[in-house]
Amino acid sequence: MPEYFIVVPKSLNLEQRLLKFPPNFNYSKDFFYYYIAGIIRESVKKHTNENTEINSVINQFIPRSSVIMQGIFRKSKNHVDYLYEDFFGEGRLLHRKNYEPGQCFSYRLPEYYWGDGELEIIKITENTLVRNIKKNNKPTIHNMVDKRFKFLRGYFNLKLFEIDSQAALKDLYAEYKVSGNYKKYLSNVLKVVDFKNGHFPFYHRPNTDGRLHTAITSFPKVCRKHLKYDNEPLAEVDLSASIPFFLSYILNLTVKEAQPMIYYIHRYITITYYPFIC
Structure with a gap:
C-alpha cells in the first residue's frame, strides 16, 4: 500500500x-x-x-x-x-x-x-x-552533485533506513521547550518527515566548507540516535580534530617523503576507523 x-x-x-x-x-x-x-x-x-x-x-x-x-x-x-x-x-x-x-x-x-x-x-x-x-x-539533485558525486548515491539503500519518528518528535519538542526556537523546531520536524518519505538530498557547498552534505549530516543531532540502517543503529564518529594534525605533518614533508606517509595514514585510518564508521 x-x-x-x-x-x-x-x-x-x-x-x-x-x-x-x-x-x-x-x-x-x-x-x-x-x-x-x-x-x-x-x-x-x-x-x-x-x-x-x-x-x-x-x-x-x-x-x-x-x-x-x-x-x-x-x-x-x-x-x-x-x-x-x-x-x-x-x-x-x-x-x-x-x-x-x-x-x-x-x-x-x-x-x-x-x-x-x-x-x-x-x-x-x-x-x-x-x-x-x-x-x-x-527530490531534485544539483547538477554539480550529480556529476561529481553520483557514485556515492549507490551506497545508500533508502529501503534499509529506519527512524523512530515518535521518539524523534518527542525529543525535538523537549528541545524547543528549552530553547524557545520555534522556527528551528518546525524545520527539524519537517526533516524527520522528509526522511520517512525517502527524501534523501545531497548538497555540495563549494563556496563555504566544500563538503558534501546528505540527509544524515544535516539531520537534527538530537534525533540521530533514533536512526537505523539495515536494522543496526547508526554511530557517529568525528575525526575533525585529527585533520589539523595530519595536514600540518604532511605540509612539513617534502613531496618525495609525503607519498609513503600518505599511504601509511590512509592504511591506518582504514584499519582503525573503518569498522566504526560502517
Whole structure:
C-alpha cells in the first residue's frame, strides 16, 4: 500500500469537525490533511527569522495555486471551501486572503488550532493522491552533485533506513521547550518527515566548507540516535580534530617523503576507523 507522511498540529480537530459537520460531497480526509500540511511547510520556507514565536510563524498567508492542487486532486476546490467554512461553535480551519491581480488565494491556519505548537506525523494512504503527491514532489539533485558525486548515491539503500519518528518528535519538542526556537523546531520536524518519505538530498557547498552534505549530516543531532540502517543503529564518529594534525605533518614533508606517509595514514585510518564508521 502506498503511503506518504505529513505534519499537522496535534490540536487540529479535523476528524471531530468531519463527524459534527459532514461535508455534502464525497470527501477525502487524506487530502484535507495534505492541504493543511502544505500550508505549514510553506510557512516554514517563507519565514527566515529563526528566533521567532509561534504567532509570527503562522500569521502569514500562503498562496496556493488551484491549478496545481487540481492536478494533484481533482476535487480540491470543494475540500478547500469546506476548510474555509465557518461552522457555528467550531470556527474556521483556514483563514483566507482573497484573490488579487497576479496573486492567487492565500491561506493560513488560525493560531487557536496550534495550542502550544506541538506537531504530529500523519500517514496518508489514498492510492491516487499519494501517487500524484510523489510525482509532484520528486527530490531534485544539483547538477554539480550529480556529476561529481553520483557514485556515492549507490551506497545508500533508502529501503534499509529506519527512524523512530515518535521518539524523534518527542525529543525535538523537549528541545524547543528549552530553547524557545520555534522556527528551528518546525524545520527539524519537517526533516524527520522528509526522511520517512525517502527524501534523501545531497548538497555540495563549494563556496563555504566544500563538503558534501546528505540527509544524515544535516539531520537534527538530537534525533540521530533514533536512526537505523539495515536494522543496526547508526554511530557517529568525528575525526575533525585529527585533520589539523595530519595536514600540518604532511605540509612539513617534502613531496618525495609525503607519498609513503600518505599511504601509511590512509592504511591506518582504514584499519582503525573503518569498522566504526560502517
